Amino acid sequence: GTALTGGEAAIVPDLGRASYWPVAVSTGPALIVPLAASGAVLGLLVVAHPPDGTAFDDDTDVNLLSTFAGQAALALERARAQEERELLVVLEDRERIARDLHDVVIQRLFATGLHLQSAARLAGRPEVGARINSAVDDLDTTIRDIRSAIFELRTPVNATLRTEIVATVDAAAASLGFRPELRVDGPIDSAVPDEVRPDLLAVLREALSNAVRHARAGRVEVIVAVADGALRLSVTDDGVGGTAPFDERSGLANMRQRAERQGGGFTIGPKPDGGTRVEWSVPVR
Structure with missing residues (x-):
């Protein structure tokens, strides 16, 4: 002593x-x-x-x-x-890469998407326009993936999972026009394994991105909870919703794959009172 x-x-x-x-x-x-x-x-x-x-x-x-x-x-x-x-050298390098991705790569992809959309309207054959629109969708997906990578590059090395969840929800506020409601329950930082954290954050970003692009919602609620040996994520909105079955393209398919890879499950469907509910869960030990 x-x-x-x-x-x-x-x-x-x-x-x-x-x-x-x-x-x-x-x-x-x-x-x-x-x-x-x-x-x-x-x-x-x-x-x-x-x-x-x-x-x-x-x-x-x-x-x-x-x-x-x-x-x-x-x-x-x-x-x-x-x-x-x-560590400082690594962080400076990560910030430089993130800045280049945001200022150069994303802007070029966005401009390419605009050019393709203009070309689609001029296409004489419907199948040509459909292929061009499909390419635009792929570009949108690529842009979202790059933005996710930028977010991870700019995340502090010692950031807690709870902090990253809050930052992800805050980042969606600019696009939604309001901040989603957030509730975090249970020992998130200690109970969620390191290999599950990237999947959770990626699914949360994708669910919020879908709400921005499709829901036209006035309210979004995010719940992240650890209880009874499981990590559960729920994202609900009061937007226009959709009809089941939902078209699981790359974004929704990735969310399902991330759940199944961890031995969990994924569902998406309309709420009884309007809007959409996304539920994602994986076991934690």
Whole structure:
């Protein structure tokens, strides 16, 4: 306790009895020295003798080990600083890539889509116009995928899942003209495995994108909950809705595949009082 909180070396007669250990510790006298650098204790350096070993010298042993601990703490601090510099380089590179995707690639795809839409109106044969419109739909899907990639590139490395959900919902407000209602229940950050998180966020973005493009809604509600061993996402709106069965093109098909890949399920259908309900769930253990 003294070494960790006070930053001072300590000698204990029996390390096994000096603190609680998860496993049995069979040692004798021990010298405990803090690994301190820049006024902060980074850890502890412990040297112990075997049972019935000789005691440590208050002057010689403490000075020698304290000098070594100071050098070790300095090396740890330099290694941490190097990791932070490398992380900063990665983040700057990710921001540059995201900016290029948004300012160059998406704009060119959007312009290409506009040109194709104009060409579709001039097509003399209906099947030609249908193929051009199909190509425009593919471009729209590609643009959404790139925007999703940009969002992931700009997401902080240590961001919590709850924070990312809130950011995704906030991002949809600009296109909807209002902020969707959001409710998050349960231990989202601790219970949802890392391999499930990208699927959850991708499905949430796709569901909100569909509400923007098709629903003409005045209210959208998002519920993300963890309970009874399952992660559930529900996105409902009060828009124009649709008729079942829904045409599961690339966006809806991807949502279903993401659920089935994790052993879960996906449904989409009209609400009894109007609008559309999307439900997506996967098991969490």
